[in-house]
Amino acid sequence: MHSARRSELCFSLNYGISYRGILINNHGVTHDQHRAGSMKTIHPSLYRGTILHFLSDPAIDGPAAYEFIEDGVLVVDQGKVVAIGEAEPMIRALDHPANLTDLTGYLLMPGFIDPHIHFPQTEIIASYGRQLLDWLQRYTFPAEARFKDPRYALKMAEVFLRELLRNGTTTAAVFGSVHKTSVEAFFEVSARLNTRMVCGKVLMDRRAPEELCDTPESGYEDSRQLIEQWHNTGRQQYALTPRFAITSSPEQLQQTQALSRDYPDLLLQSHLSETPEEMALVAKLFPDARDYLDVYDRYGLVHERSIYAHGIHLNERELARLKETGASVAFCPSSNLFLGSGLLDTARLDKHGVRYGIATDIGAGTSFSMLHTLNEAYKVSRMQQATLEPLHAFYLATLGNAKLLHLEDRIGSFKQGNEADFLVIDRAATPLMKLKQTHCESLQEQLFTLMMLGDDRAIKQTYIAGQLRHDRDRHMPDHND
Numbered sequence: 233m234h235s236a237r238r239s240e241l242c243f244s245l246n247y248g249i250s251y252r253g254i255l256i257n258n259h260g261v262t263h264d265q266h267r268a269g270s271m272k273t274i275h276p277s278l279y280r281g282t283i284l285h286f287l288s289d290p291a292i293d294g295p296a297a298y299e300f301i302e303d304g305v306l307v308v309d310q311g312k313v314v315a316i317g318e319a320e321p322m323i324r325a326l327d328h329p330a331n332l333t334d335l336t337g338y339l340l341m342p343g344f345i346d347p348h349i350h351f352p353q354t355e356i357i358a359s360y361g362r363q364l365l366d367w368l369q370r371y372t373f374p375a376e377a378r379f380k381d382p383r384y385a386l387k388m389a390e391v392f393l394r395e396l397l398r399n400g401t402t403t404a405a406v407f408g409s410v411h412k413t414s415v416e417a418f419f420e421v422s423a424r425l426n427t428r429m430v431c432g433k434v435l436m437d438r439r440a441p442e443e444l445c446d447t448p449e450s451g452y453e454d455s456r457q458l459i460e461q462w463h464n465t466g467r468q469q470y471a472l473t474p475r476f477a478i479t480s481s482p483e484q485l486q487q488t489q490a491l492s493r494d495y496p497d498l499l500l501q502s503h504l505s506e507t508p509e510e511m512a513l514v515a516k517l518f519p520d521a522r523d524y525l526d527v528y529d530r531y532g533l534v535h536e537r538s539i540y541a542h543g544i545h546l547n548e549r550e551l552a553r554l555k556e557t558g559a560s561v562a563f564c565p566s567s568n569l570f571l572g573s574g575l576l577d578t579a580r581l582d583k584h585g586v587r588y589g590i591a592t593d594i595g596a597g598t599s600f601s602m603l604h605t606l607n608e609a610y611k612v613s614r615m616q617q618a619t620l621e622p623l624h625a626f627y628l629a630t631l632g633n634a635k636l637l638h639l640e641d642r643i644g645s646f647k648q649g650n651e652a653d654f655l656v657i658d659r660a661a662t663p664l665m666k667l668k669q670t671h672c673e674s675l676q677e678q679l680f681t682l683m684m685l686g687d688d689r690a691i692k693q694t695y696i697a698g699q700l701r702h703d704r705d706r707h708m709p710d711h712n713d
């Protein structure tokens with residue numbers, strides 16, 4: 233189906249790399265003369281299919297921003313990307329290796345990355361008829377209260393991570409509940425799967441049911457213990473996670489600042505400017521702050537490792553301050569539409585040079601699928617007379633979101649040495665997608681069809697560090713393996 237090579241979209245690899253005695257470059261694989269004889273040590277796995285990944289933002293760098301190989305091969309060894317290239321020469325030079333998986337016709341891409349999602353809200357997805365502050369009281373808080381029970385948290389962590397993998401999301405920045413147990417359960421399951429995940433215990437010490445409130449001191453201590461136990465343990469990373477300004481007292485924000493100083497390499501995740509009602513309450517609770525962002529800024533929580541979900545109703549000063557500090561916004565289109573919070577004007581963020589990514593925000597978001605989320609983002613852009621370009625959309629879902637999490641040197645692209653989290657995508661997953669793909673004449677059209685019609689059905693397989701962890705078409709062994 234995709235055998236015709238489209239020359240305008242093909243970009244040869246411009247790096248030649250030496251891999252255990254083999255030189256792999258855009259001409260394929262040849263013996264490295266200086267290290268000849270080490271052939272026997274090579275046991276990479278090869279995956280043949282159509283390859284797409286991004287090197288930079290196509291909205292800025294155009295065709296130089298991505299590599300697309302119609303008949304390509306992805307070479308993986310010990311969980312890392314060794315190379316990508318044209319299939320025929322690489323397979324020939326490796327003397328037709330036995331460990332070649334033929335995925336011809338499928339699209340191989342780096343795993344999707346979701347920079348804003350709540351794991352204890354999995355079961356309240358699609359809860360009816362409320363806007364933000366009501367929705368938190370009516371649905372979210374009762375659901376999160378259940379995560380005090382470690383067995384329940386463990387069970388839901390299994391469900392949540394399995395759902396991410398089914399949807400092709402291989403890394404996410406995840407909110408736990410206020411309970412330390414929720415994050416312990418999450419990291420335990422994630423470590424077993426070897427997924428690269430970022431998670432933090434929610435900090436909230438007021439304006440929530442008593443059983444969901446910590447204190448400035450306990451929030452600090454629980455976070456510290458989780459950091460010491462889990463941060464950079466295998467592929468797990470901790471993020472400081474004050475829920476939002478409304479549910480944290482000034483004393484708690486001070487303690488968060490102290491943690492931020494103690495552990496400067498941590499990401500910080502929170503919410504900002506989601507609804508006018510929320511903003512009015514923040515202004516009342518923090519009368520001395522210039523605006524919503526200033527509340528966080530006063531406690532040193534606005535910096536290049538901060539990710540704020542939403543940012544829909546920001547003023548000019550806040551946008552300038554986000555740009556100045558390098559803090560970023562997570563655009564959550566399905567959540568914003570579902571709660572009626574508003575339309576994020578990404579063109580305005582671009583104009584101010586504010587970094588942003590794209591996220592599901594489960595459980596207010598209505599799908600775990602990043603494909604579905606790109607669909608909703610496109611519609612939000614059209615409502616504002618803008619157009620989300622498909623290449624830019626897929627950049628955001630992979631390398632763009634990796635940059636938001638400061639993980640672009642590990643995930644988000646097929647750069648040599650990156651962790652081999654990748655997807656096998658079925659562009660003809662449904663009869664309608666199959667029909668529509670036959671009318672696609674460019675990569676852009678193919679990707680657009682995928683993001684408008686695709687969802688978990690289009691994710692045929694998900695690999696984590698070179699290991700198959702989800703297969704749409706067959707039952708996978710239990711994650712306890």
Ligand SMILES: [Zn+2]
Nearest residue numbers: 350503541593
């Ligand atoms: Zn959220």
